[in-house]
Amino acid sequence: MEQKQCDLCAGTEFEQIGDRDRHGNSLESVICKACGLVAHGKIPTDEELAHYYATEYRKSYHGELTPSDRRVMRAWKNGERIFRQLQPHIEPDAGVFEVGAGIGCTVKVFELNGHQSTGIEPGEGFQDYSQQxxxxxxxRGDLFEQPRDHSRELVLLVHVIEHFNSPRRALEYIRGMMAENGLFYVECPNIAAPFARRSKMFHYAHIHNFTPSSLKMLAESCGFKLEVQFGSKEDPNLQMLFSCSDSTELNIDPDNFKQTMQVIEQATPVRYHLRPWYVSTRFSKVASYLREHLTAKQFVADVVQECQQFASDHEDEQPAELRAAA
Ligand SMILES: [Zn+2]
Known part of the structure; x- marks a missing residue:
C-alpha cells in the first residue's frame, strides 16, 4: 500500500477493509488503525476529482443533469426536515450559508421561513435549476474561494463532507468563515449504521466514511464543539450540529477503530437479507416509489409556484443579480 497519512489523526498504519466499490469495480478501502477513520487507500488528487466530477459522476451517481421531479420533491422534504430540526437551536434571523447546496431546496426552505439564505454549488445543472x-x-462556486471573514452564522454541509479529499482542510477552512457564535450543521452517511451492506458500502465519490465518533473527533480538532446529535443510532445518516470553539485539540476515541471494524465485519449480505422486516420494507419501498412518481410532479409545481409567489412578494429585498435572472 502507498504510504499516506490519515486525514483525521495523521496516522500512517492502515488495514485494508475492502477492495471493491458498490458496483464491483476495483476500489481499495482502508481503516486507520489509530483513530478508525475509513478512507480510500489512495486519496484522489484535486485534478483527479475534477476529472471525475466532470465526466463520470453524473452518469454513475446522479444520472441526470437536470433534477427529476422526484429528486426535487425528496430534496425539498429533506430541506424541511433539516429546518424543523435546526429551528429550535438557531436565532430566527440567523443568516444561512450552504456549502454544496445541490438543487437549493434547503436554502430555499430557510429563506421562506425568514432567514437570509445563500449557498454555493459547483454542479452546473443543479445550480441552474436552483436559481431559475x-x-x-x-x-456556482467553490468552498475554497469563499472569504474567511468570520461572518457566517449558520453553515450547512449536507452530504458533502464525504466527497472531500481532505475533510480536515474543508472544516478548517469553514471554521475561518464562521462568526464566533456561529453554528455548523453536518449531515453525511453513517458507516456504523446497522445493516449497512458491505458490498454497497464503498463508492469512489465517498472518499472518507464516518462513524459518529470519527466525525466528532474530526470536527472537534478543527475548532468545533458538538452541541446536538439528531436522529437515532439506526439512522443511516449522521446529523450533527456544532458550535465554534477555541480548542483544536485532537482527542482520539480509543474504541473507534475496534467498533468500526466490528460494524464492517458484520455488514455482510447474508445479515442484510435476513433482516426480519427486509421483505416488507422492500415491498413498501416499491409502492412508495410508485406513489412518489405520481405525486412528485404536482408537488414540484406547487413548490415552484410558492417560490415565485414569495419572490414577487419580496421583490424589493432580492439581490439585483437574482432579479435579473428571474
Ligand atoms: Zn487516523
Missing part, C-alpha cells in the same frame, strides 16, 4: 426554477440565491 426555485429562485434561490445559490451561485
Amino acid at each position: 426554477r426555485l429562485l434561490t440565491n445559490v451561485v
Whole structure:
C-alpha cells in the first residue's frame, strides 16, 4: 500500500477493509488503525476529482443533469426536515450559508421561513435549476474561494463532507468563515449504521466514511464543539450540529477503530437479507416509489409556484443579480 497519512489523526498504519466499490469495480478501502477513520487507500488528487466530477459522476451517481421531479420533491422534504430540526437551536434571523447546496431546496426552505439564505454549488445543472426554477440565491462556486471573514452564522454541509479529499482542510477552512457564535450543521452517511451492506458500502465519490465518533473527533480538532446529535443510532445518516470553539485539540476515541471494524465485519449480505422486516420494507419501498412518481410532479409545481409567489412578494429585498435572472 502507498504510504499516506490519515486525514483525521495523521496516522500512517492502515488495514485494508475492502477492495471493491458498490458496483464491483476495483476500489481499495482502508481503516486507520489509530483513530478508525475509513478512507480510500489512495486519496484522489484535486485534478483527479475534477476529472471525475466532470465526466463520470453524473452518469454513475446522479444520472441526470437536470433534477427529476422526484429528486426535487425528496430534496425539498429533506430541506424541511433539516429546518424543523435546526429551528429550535438557531436565532430566527440567523443568516444561512450552504456549502454544496445541490438543487437549493434547503436554502430555499430557510429563506421562506425568514432567514437570509445563500449557498454555493459547483454542479452546473443543479445550480441552474436552483436559481431559475426555485429562485434561490445559490451561485456556482467553490468552498475554497469563499472569504474567511468570520461572518457566517449558520453553515450547512449536507452530504458533502464525504466527497472531500481532505475533510480536515474543508472544516478548517469553514471554521475561518464562521462568526464566533456561529453554528455548523453536518449531515453525511453513517458507516456504523446497522445493516449497512458491505458490498454497497464503498463508492469512489465517498472518499472518507464516518462513524459518529470519527466525525466528532474530526470536527472537534478543527475548532468545533458538538452541541446536538439528531436522529437515532439506526439512522443511516449522521446529523450533527456544532458550535465554534477555541480548542483544536485532537482527542482520539480509543474504541473507534475496534467498533468500526466490528460494524464492517458484520455488514455482510447474508445479515442484510435476513433482516426480519427486509421483505416488507422492500415491498413498501416499491409502492412508495410508485406513489412518489405520481405525486412528485404536482408537488414540484406547487413548490415552484410558492417560490415565485414569495419572490414577487419580496421583490424589493432580492439581490439585483437574482432579479435579473428571474
Ligand atoms: Zn487516523
